[in-house]
Amino acid sequence: MGTHPDGPAKLRGSGTKLSNHIATSKSDRDLNRKWSQCDTLIKEDIHLPFIMKIMSIRTTLSLQVHPTKKQAARLHRLDPINYPDSNHKPELALALTRFELLCGFRPAKEIADNLRAFPEFRIVFGERNARRFEEMMERNVNESSEEAKNCLAIGFRAMMEAPAALIAKQLLSLRRRLQCGEIGCLSNDTVKVLLKMQDDFPGDNGCFSPLYLNHMILEPGECCYYAAEEMHAYLSGECVECVGCSNNTIRAALTNKHKDLEILCETLNYRMTDPEHYMIRPNKFPNDNNIDVYDPEDCPDFALHQIKVDNSIIKQQNYTLPALGCGSIVVIVKGQAKVNDYGTIKRGDIFYIPPNEKTHMTITGDGPFVAYRTFSYEEGPDHSDATALRDIRTTAGNINFAGKLNAACKQDTLKLTGKLNMPKDVNVFDLGMEMDGFC
Numbered sequence: 001m002g003t004h005p006d007g008p009a010k011l012r013g014s015g016t017k018l019s020n021h022i023a024t025s026k027s028d029r030d031l032n033r034k035w036s037q038c039d040t041l042i043k044e045d046i047h048l049p050f051i052m053k054i055m056s057i058r059t060t061l062s063l064q065v066h067p068t069k070k071q072a073a074r075l076h077r078l079d080p081i082n083y084p085d086s087n088h089k090p091e092l093a094l095a096l097t098r099f100e101l102l103c104g105f106r107p108a109k110e111i112a113d114n115l116r117a118f119p120e121f122r123i124v125f126g127e128r129n130a131r132r133f134e135e136m137m138e139r140n141v142n143e144s145s146e147e148a149k150n151c152l153a154i155g156f157r158a159m160m161e162a163p164a165a166l167i168a169k170q171l172l173s174l175r176r177r178l179q180c181g182e183i184g185c186l187s188n189d190t191v192k193v194l195l196k197m198q199d200d201f202p203g204d205n206g207c208f209s210p211l212y213l214n215h216m217i218l219e220p221g222e223c224c225y226y227a228a229e230e231m232h233a234y235l236s237g238e239c240v241e242c243v244g245c246s247n248n249t250i251r252a253a254l255t256n257k258h259k260d261l262e263i264l265c266e267t268l269n270y271r272m273t274d275p276e277h278y279m280i281r282p283n284k285f286p287n288d289n290n291i292d293v294y295d296p297e298d299c300p301d302f303a304l305h306q307i308k309v310d311n312s313i314i315k316q317q318n319y320t321l322p323a324l325g326c327g328s329i330v331v332i333v334k335g336q337a338k339v340n341d342y343g344t345i346k347r348g349d350i351f352y353i354p355p356n357e358k359t360h361m362t363i364t365g366d367g368p369f370v371a372y373r374t375f376s377y378e379e380g381p382d383h384s385d386a387t388a389l390r391d392i393r394t395t396a397g398n399i400n401f402a403g404k405l406n407a408a409c410k411q412d413t414l415k416l417t418g419k420l421n422m423p424k425d426v427n428v429f430d431l432g433m434e435m436d437g438f439c
């Protein structure tokens with residue numbers, strides 16, 4: 001759900017692209033007009049800086065990492081086929097069901113434990129590299145030092161470059177060892193993941209990844225976030241995902257898609273840390289206990305609201321979704337409600353809510369009403385590659401466009417008073433895929 005050209009959301013009925021709607025609609029027009037006056041440019045498309053997804057993971061998703069903005073710009077210039085835009089792609093996943101993923105390198109001690117417990121891992125990592133890693137641990141070298149990161153990087157690269165026959169042989173041996181109950185310090189859950197990965201991707205060098213990456217199991221409502229340079233792979237379960245408006249993925253393994261070892265190795269930050277590092281704890285929205293706010297630090301690209309309205313005591317409860325000073329996308333995952341001037345909204349419906357609009361609703365379903373809302377005060381990336389825009393940027397001396405738009409948003413918030421009902425031009429999207437798969 002978003003405006004990225006590789007999969008743009010369209011308005012139900014008309015087929016108009018959301019990016020085009022934002023650029024021309026009544027509710028957003030003020031922002032767009034301010035933009036146009038400032039920069040003598042009328043835009044056909046205005047992009048949101050985020051993409052929101054509901055994901056249901058059946059097979060492990062590829063082992064991957066995303067570039068920083070600077071790297072993305074360079075990669076897009078060099079290889080626009082495999083790196084289709086110049087934006088970065090921070091990611092946040094909030095579990096709807098028990099949700100498993102691999103994220104970030106394990107703490108150095110755990111990697112060393114696994115090198116000791118699993119000779120197969122040691123062989124593909126390289127005996128000399130493994131010894132160097134252990135020797136470094138004995139000297140109590142800090143795992144966030146350059147020395148420690150280099151040591152990991154060399155072993156990781158050796159493993160990714162190991163001959164296919166060696167990988168296949170060692171995986172087979174590792175499988176037998178695990179099945180015999182020799183599991184070292186691993187949890188039973190991680191053993192299951194290791195075995196399933198081998199079923200799904202036999203002989204793939206990515207099948208060693210649970211031995212050196214954090215295996216995270218999120219319960220419903222738990223949330224994790226990681227920006228560029230962090231290796232990750234989704235394993236199973238359902239989640240709400242927010243990502244930057246980009247399609248740039250550097251894949252390492254567990255996929256038939258394009259892999260790029262050189263770029264991968266130069267992008268990884270080789271941070272070794274506890275999985276707690278990636279967890280995001282929610283805050284309550286001011287004056288509204290129904291809303292949990294997931295707002296990662298240093299991530300202007302998106303924030304997520306979890307909206308849960310209990311309908312068990314007071315039936316037909318009235319609820320007002322607060323106005324935000326920016327556009328947002330809402331997806332309803334449970335329950336139903338009646339919205340003034342619009343009608344019934346229910347599980348599976350997706351809305352774009354323009355800036356500064358409150359949504360008055362009456363919860364009509366039996367159970368709770370649950371929805372997720374993603375928003376950002378940033379300007380979305382430009383996907384047009386328009387020469388005109390580049391020229392203007394250059395002559396204007398790299399004016400900070402995002403700053404201007406932000407200022408415009410804030411002015412609007414201050415200026416607008418009075419009641420704004422959910423208007424008739426509320427936008428409902430057609431759902432492109434089956435929403436079921438979680439309860």
Ligand SMILES: [Zn+2]
Binds near residue numbers: 065066232
């Ligand atoms: Zn990713």
